[in-house]
Amino acid sequence: MAQFWKPGTERPPLLDDEEGILLYSASRSSSSGYNHVSIEKQRQRLPVFRYRTSILYLVETHATTIIVGETGSGKTTQIPQYLKEAGWADGGRVIACTQPRRLAVQAVASRVAEEMGVKLGEEVGYTIRFEDLTNRDLTRIKFLTDGVLLREMMEDPLLTKYSVIMVDEAHERSISTDILLGLLKKIQRRRPELRLIISSATIEAKSMAAFFHNSKKRRGLEGEERGPKTEPAILSVEGRGFNVQVFYAEEPVPDYIQAIVSTVMSIHDQEPMGDILVFLTGQDDIDAAVQLLTEEAQNNGKPSSGLVVLPLYSGLSRADQDLVFSPTSRGKRKVVISTNIAETSLTLEGVVYVVDSGFSKQRFYNPISDIENLVVAPISKASARQRAGRAGRVRPGKCYRLYTEEHFVKEMSAEGIPEMQRSNLVSCVIQLKALGIDNILGFDWPASPSPEAMIRALEVLYSLRVLDDDAKLTSPTGFQIAEIPLDPMISKMILASNQLGCSEEIITVAAVLSIQSIWISARGQQKQLDEAKLRFAAAEGDHVTFLNVYKGFLQSGKSSKWCNKNFVNYHAMRKVIEIREQLRRIALRIGLVLKSCESDMQAVRKAVTAGFFANACRLEAFSHSGMYKTLRSSQEVYIHPSSVLFRVNPKWVIYHSIVSTDRQYMRNVISLDPSWLLEAAPHFYQHQQANSIPH
């Protein structure tokens, strides 16, 4: 059994994306009827209210204000209202507040509309992909995802309609937040009247302030006293979370699944009621832990019989995910074993105990091989605090860390590596180019990506004929591709389909490729899933198989029953329809002609080749193990067993992506004729023609 001790008194700051929304709803339900508290009273009770005047003063006098706010401080819902009350939305101007996630945008916007007593979509509105609930003439406070605001910059690079832009959850450091921060800093120089509010966690506040501290004086303002101060202001607002007591393992834990089982069992046996949330890395570990714990609880006789053990990860069906939100019956204790999804994206009420493995799966990008890997790695201190905070939402809680305090203090980094420094930058570079940022290598980022990754992205875009010899966007190809909100290789495939007469089919393929999976994750029902797949399987490969599934879905009248019968994920298919519809509109806007090639799958395969020529592979001549080598760099790769071409092993294939485990597996594969490579990308393959491509 794992042993813990308590080091002094640590009170983890509680960061949360919902920003007190749940506290509101709790007080509403408890006060319904006799103890009614007016919305105005509720607003005044929030910690942020005490800082109203200071915040307005700082925003008035500083170009950038950094707000450090903890859970339930109310900053997200209140600050935009304070700004509006102070006149920042007068004269047709708009106050913007960005969020990293769609759900948060919707939740916060509807709460603010309710508080202001206005109809959502009028004075208060929101915009997320596929959904614009704003009114050009009426909306004064607008919530949106940071990705949407970036897209808006393509129409209006200086974001002229906004008087104040609040970037919320900036400490999460997503790629779009970082690009946005870099661009907003540039806009500030051109628009001294614009005000920025950056909401951030404690650790990040100083580096954020340093980033926005503009040492260069603005032209025309030297010696003059007008205009806001360029040095950012920092203001801290306390939260409303409960105290969480933190315990560390005495010794390093050799097997964290086993440690989780014993820790959960001892909490269950010794601690008062309250649900347990366990953070693990991925599906495999979670399923193993759920099974072990369930067995343990059954063997352990009566004190443990009240455990309800549930897994939580994004690959679960919607129904299985919803189980973790259903209330437990009296005398039962819920144990949810989760990935990082419960760290920020989903909030579980009723959690009093958190068990933290100290690890998560993180993406790392290798610009040399151009491959992104998922690796189990230690989390940051910030992440550990965030996890602990999940125990203090309803009452004081406890957090059990399955690592030593020494490890926490000495080994764990203060904050995680920003996504920007762990990713392929192709989409990011094209977006900046489209905004007229020519000197990509000299761009002022909150965290600079490696030059290798930048150069690799420029190379890929050059090979796609998106950038010319001077690294400028080509016309029309480069500009058209920048308009399409997808990976540039997919966008290039769409453009090619226009000439090949198969755009109707290719936008379907593009929509399917841009979501996780269209199949139901079928643990334990693998055989049935494989059989279902065979009903749609096409000899050409996975892309054509997707077209068959899509056709079947339409013929069924978009039926969820049909989906379940065929192991197709109904929610994924709804998303495919939405994305496809958006792509259709964009295609028409950029001047493409929508045309079906009917049953000419050669056209479809050629279009795929036009976008993904760099991912072409050849089967090794004497290989019976299905080994392929990439044409570009002679890397050893294999067709993933989930592909319809697994064991079919056509001589030439193109893959959509690589999953690396013990081998490099190609996911989503299509066969091709190698002569198409020269047709699609002569510049890329000419020099290889002599030795590798037959003609």
Next chain:
DNA sequence: GAGCACTGC
């Protein structure tokens, strides 16, 4: 015959 942290446009 094997494996997919999480967002977002």
